[in-house]
Amino acid sequence: MERSQGPSHATLAGRLAAGGTADVAGAARVLAGRMVADLLGLPADGPDGAFRELFAAGERLARLALGTTASTGLDPAVVARARSVVADITAGVPHAYRTAGPGTLLGRCRELDLGLPLARGLATLLVIAGTETGASGTVRTVALLHDTGRQRALLDDPSLLEGAVREGLRVATPAPLIGRHVNRDATVGGRRLRAGERVLLLTYRATNGAGPFDLDREYVPETRQLWFGGGRHLCLGAAVARTQVARMLATLLSDGRPYRVVSRRAARGVLVPAYAELAVRLA
Numbered sequence: 001m002e003r004s005q006g007p008s009h010a011t012l013a014g015r016l017a018a019g020g021t022a023d024v025a026g027a028a029r030v031l032a033g034r035m036v037a038d039l040l041g042l043p044a045d046g047p048d049g050a051f052r053e054l055f056a057a058g059e060r061l062a063r064l065a066l067g068t069t070a071s072t073g074l075d076p077a078v079v080a081r082a083r084s085v086v087a088d089i090t091a092g093v094p095h096a097y098r099t100a101g102p103g104t105l106l107g108r109c110r111e112l113d114l115g116l117p118l119a120r121g122l123a124t125l126l127v128i129a130g131t132e133t134g135a136s137g138t139v140r141t142v143a144l145l146h147d148t149g150r151q152r153a154l155l156d157d158p159s160l161l162e163g164a165v166r167e168g169l170r171v172a173t174p175a176p177l178i179g180r181h182v183n184r185d186a187t188v189g190g191r192r193l194r195a196g197e198r199v200l201l202l203t204y205r206a207t208n209g210a211g212p213f214d215l216d217r218e219y220v221p222e223t224r225q226l227w228f229g230g231g232r233h234l235c236l237g238a239a240v241a242r243t244q245v246a247r248m249l250a251t252l253l254s255d256g257r258p259y260r261v262v263s264r265r266a267a268r269g270v271l272v273p274a275y276a277e278l279a280v281r282l283a
């Protein structure tokens with residue numbers, strides 16, 4: 001985390017301490033791009049533009065997926081467009097598959113001899129699963145902490161940070177629904193589900209029943225951290241995501257003063273509900 005993100009956080013903290021305004025949403029998109037690149041063993045340093053572009057390519061792919069939800073068939077033209085986005089996203093993968101260190105995902109893929117097509121697929125999955133979700137969860141937690149007026153409590157008692165992150169992710173639930181295919185007939189909550197049907201799990205409803213963001217709320221066992229899914233597809237990036245959110249809160253509060261949101265704008269036409277912009281400055 002520090003290797004790929006430390007310098008960006010230092011820049012952000014410095015700008016705020018000097019009285020400047022920072023767009024947390026823009027910063028989180030770049031940080032998410034850097035984090036995924038670093039995990040994969042692709043170059044994760046260099047100017048922000050490349051990582052903003054990686055994030056945007058993930059958004060383009062997700063937007064294509066969003067347009068296909070009304071049907072179980074896939075239009076070949078959409079598949080062709082998706083292939084071209086995937087080619088952009090994975091342009092650096094063949095080189096990294098050969099050279100990346102054993103501490104990276106692509107290095108591990110090589111050591112396991114998984115082959116380039118699977119490695120490309122994994123890289124694409126990571127960009128799709130790990131960028132929009134993490135950035136949205138981070139920025140919405142920053143906004144929730146501000147809007148509920150609890151920054152002072154967190155500044156006075158840093159042990160509340162873990163709860164702030166958990167509550168932010170619970171209330172934001174960046175993956176608000178999860179799709180599943182029914183494998184065999186079953187009865188759930190009195191309803192008969194038949195093999196072959198599709199179901200949508202409304203994670204947002206499941207996690208938000210506990211109530212609004214509350215910095216002092218203990219973990220609610222009934223939510224079962226469903227914001228990270230559950231079972232065999234449980235989020236592989238949960239620990240990374242929690243660290244990302246915690247690190248952003250720590251950076252924004254590192255000067256010992258609360259931040260103030262000076263403007264905000266919702267993102268439109270995106271798969272994961274998010275802020276397009278969340279500008280903050282220190283109070």
Ligand code: HEM
Nearest residue numbers: 129130133134137174175227228229233235236237240241
């Ligand atoms: C706040 C941020 C995040 C949230 C809310 C989130 C949520 C989820 C959810 C709900 C699933 C399960 C989807 C399903 O069951 O169909 C999932 C799967 C996954 N997530 Fe995350 N995720 C986040 C961040 C990340 C990050 C940062 C990474 C990678 C670094 C990541 C990698 C993955 C992968 C690879 C899977 C697929 C696991 C599988 O299918 O076995 N996620 N995530």
